[in-house]
Amino acid sequence: MVSLPTHSNGIDVSLEELLIYRGPAARNNPFKGLPRTSHRAGQNLSRIKGRGMEFDEVRRYQSGDDVRTIDWRVTARTGHAHTKLFREERERPVLLFVDLGNRLHCGSALLLQSVQACHLAAMLGWQSINAGERLGGIICREGGHREHKPRARRQGIAPLLDSLVELHRAEQQSEPQYLDTGLNRLRRLAHPGSVVLVISDGLGFNDHHLDILAEMARHSEIRLFQITDPLSKRLAQLNADAVLPVWYQGKLTTLNHTGRQQWLQQLEQEQQHFVQGSRQRGLARSQVDAAIPLTEQLETLWHPIR
Structure with missing residues (x-):
């Protein structure tokens, strides 16, 4: 039988159960072991997209300089001929988007899915600050x-956990457009x-939401x-006479067998x-x-699903 995570009852979330992930995050950290992109950025998931640099100074053009960096005004x-010099960005922030709808x-x-979302956010948060990243x-x-x-060390993780x-x-409460505001x-x-x-069940995401993420990517x-x-x-299966309270069609309701089948069909469409x-x-x-406890999923946590 699978045991509940330490300090967790599976329904509510406490600060004590989120602090527990500081230990597993120190032992298993995907942010570590990869090349640093700057002196303060820590070890990142992959190479920086875009320029990833900020302007430093202008000097005389030298053989081998990239012609795209020539400062034509100077x-x-x-x-x-003068060329612009850039220095590496000092920091690379890690941003968590946590959907607790x-x-x-x-x-x-x-666990409730919302509880697991909080556990995952805590794990990723601890991993990022342990690697020297700024967290927000x-x-x-x-x-x-x-x-x-984004803030460094405890100033980044503490308010987020709270x-x-x-x-x-x-x-x-009812607020159908909360994902629009958040994204x-x-x-x-x-x-x-x-x-x-981004941490979510994904089932509230429409094309507009996904387009926002694609633009950011x-x-x-x-x-x-x-x-x-x-x-x-x-x-998992429930008995035909079992009832299940779920958030369905904008309200909390208890579904019988027929209602549950309709709810599951809707979830499958949104999942697809x-x-x-x-x-x-x-x-x-x-x-x-x-x-499944999050600590038992660390090996596959970053494996992409095709």
Whole structure:
């Protein structure tokens, strides 16, 4: 029998259970072991997209310099070819986008999907600051958003963990457009060269949401972590007379057997749309099962699903 993670009851989220992931994050860290791109950026997931540099100074052109960096204004003014010099970016922020929407407050096995989303956010947060990265992000759900600008060390992780606990405990409200608000805030927060880690079940994402992520992927590293549940994947069965409370058609409701089948059909359609949409846009996607402790999924956490 699978045991609950330490300090977790599978339904609520506490700061104590999120602090536990500091240990596993130190032992298993995908941010480490890769080349550094600058003195302070830490070890990144992959090479920086875009220029990844900032202007430093202008000097006389030398043989071998890239002609694309010639400063034509200085060249025209002095009569001698000059080239621009750039230095590497000092920092590369890691941004978490955590979707704690009402529909994730459901689970047929070990944890609610929303609880697993918080656990994953804590793990990725600890991993990033342990590697010397700056950490920030957006945590959102109906009726509430928390924005954290990237900061180093404890100033980056502490407020983010507090917001996870706070928003997970918040009263359920109706706000169909909360993902629009959250992703627009994320787009403004993500500067070129950022690492953006999206945690969600993905089932509330429409084409517009995926287009926003695809646009950001032109200048940032994007990874989708999809939280799944055995029932929504039809890997678990309930008795015909069993009832299941779920967030369905904009409200919390208890479904009988017929209603549950309709709900599952809708989930399958949304799942297919998210998978195909992310694949068409070249967005890397991993899956995290809410029925398995996160510490038992570390080996496959970063494996992309095709």
